[in-house]
Amino acid sequence: MPEQTPAEPTTSPAANIGVVGLAVMGSNLARNLASREGNTVAVYNRSRSKTDELVAEHPEAEFVPAFSYEEFAASLQKPRTAIIMVKAGGPTDAVIDSLMDVFEPGDIIIDGGNSLFTDTIRREKAVRERGFNFVGMGVSGGEEGALLGPSLMPGGPDEAWVTLGPILRSIAAVAEGEPCVTHVGHDGAGHFVKMVHNGIEYADMQLIAEAYDLIRRGTGKSPAEIADVFAEWNRGELESYLIEITAEVLRQTDAATGQPLVDVVVDEAGAKGTGAWTVQTALDLGVPVSGIAEATFARSLSSHREQRDVSGGLPGPAEDAFTVADADAFIEQVRLALYASKIVAYSQGFDEIRAGAAQYGWTIDLGAISRIWRGGCIIRAQFLNRIADAYAAEPELPVLLTAPYFVEALGRAQDAWRDIVATAAAAGIPSPAFSSSLAYYDGLRARRLPAALIQGQRDFFGAHTYKRIDKPGTFHTLWSADRTEVEAEDTH
Secondary structure (H helix, E strand, C coil): CCCCCCCCCCCCCCCCCEEEECCHHHHHHHHHHHHHCCCCCCECCCCCHHHHHHHHCCCCHHCCECCCCCHHHECCCCCCCCCCCCCCCCHHHHHHHHHHHHCCCEEEEEECCCCHHHHHHHHHHHHHHHCCCCEEEECCHHHHHHHHEEEEECCCCCHHHHHHHHHHHCCCCCCCEEEEECCCCCCCHHHHHHHHHHHHHHHHHHHHHHHHHHHHHHHHHHHHHHHHHHHHHHCCCCCCCCHHHHHHHHHCCCCCCCEEHHHHCCCCCCCCCHHHHHHHHHHHHHCCHHHHHHHHHHHHHCCCCCHHHHCCCCCCCCCCHHHCCCHHHHHHHHHHHHHHHHHHHHHHHHHHHHHHHHHHCCCCCCHHHHCCCCCCCCCCCHHHHHHHHHHHHHCCCCCHHHCCCHCCCCCHHHHHHHHHHHHHHHHHHCCCCHHHHHHHHHHHHCCCCHHHHHHHHHHHHCCECCCCCCCCCCCCCCCEEEECCEEEECCC
């Protein structure tokens, strides 16, 4: 839509923070900001109707409406601070350019959208070169979180955090007395951490779905009865937002048909791309995130209806062959398998954050990240306290799974975990996140992996060399000649 005709600038700057982009997330974040003592919020949207609507519906917020970028800039106290809540990609770049045209050096531009962290690195460099401060900020919690208190993951320069920190602390969710926000690191660090958060979210949701599927197929319980199971789980070590809402979804009855809602929803899971980004980035960093990857692939498989429609006749176990003798015991096994697999998913996510920090020169406090995820965000869960404790005890902990609490938890769960994965495979029930998490766990445990054979194969066909267990150096076997071994330059 065309830019509105600029209105006359306000006579004096009234707002300490502004929001550009007033769709649901932007509107709710603006309302959250306005509800906190000390904040006056300027609002601007490309289409004037959204601005007018927000101001009219929420007079209590005392918003300062602007109808041009010039008026928006004039309404903000210095250093001007503006949060962009528009679609990632080109629209975000366009708003940044427009703000730089009316802002002054030292002002702060915050991208609160789901931007790819490499775009944030690029933007931060370009904006900094023009004298502005740029912050890429992950925002988690959805529409409700934006309004009532999200988990916030800002990156950007230290200078910007001095101004921004008190504002963000005022609106963030609070967990155990602490606001769920921290200065994650510089340039793209905030969006990187938010990306990994979303990857863990993919894994968590897939694991829950697999648990539901196994219980329903194995016990014959209805969705409403399984909702009771999840509600009970939510009172124990699995307590989390996703477990809580799973019970709510399973209890919902479709008004039109009277059937459980879960039975009338098409079984094709959508995705916004952040799970794929997490997996692609992990591959680039050489970090195994198999649980997240399988969850992402499971969504892709669900969406390929044309392939599934022609594959239903493939051979497999009889569909009525899977029953369990003791439903309660089976449900407890599923619970333990879910908890163990969940631990793996979070551990892999924190591994990726550590590797990303090393690659991009960020200093990221993993314990602080676990603490700000305890409230507001989608993956908020009781056991994040256990992760925070683990990093408090050993900040450089190389593998989260090796912290004493998780060693004990995995020890309790592993027999059930193995039984559930084996049962699912024998019954022909897909459990990619359960099984890949267990395979990863056993890979970590293995004293020796078959990678030695792979390295021999690589040396055979590509002279990629190998190392030996009994002496230092790098070696190559002359496979096409007399097969003697020679020292070689490392080409791993």
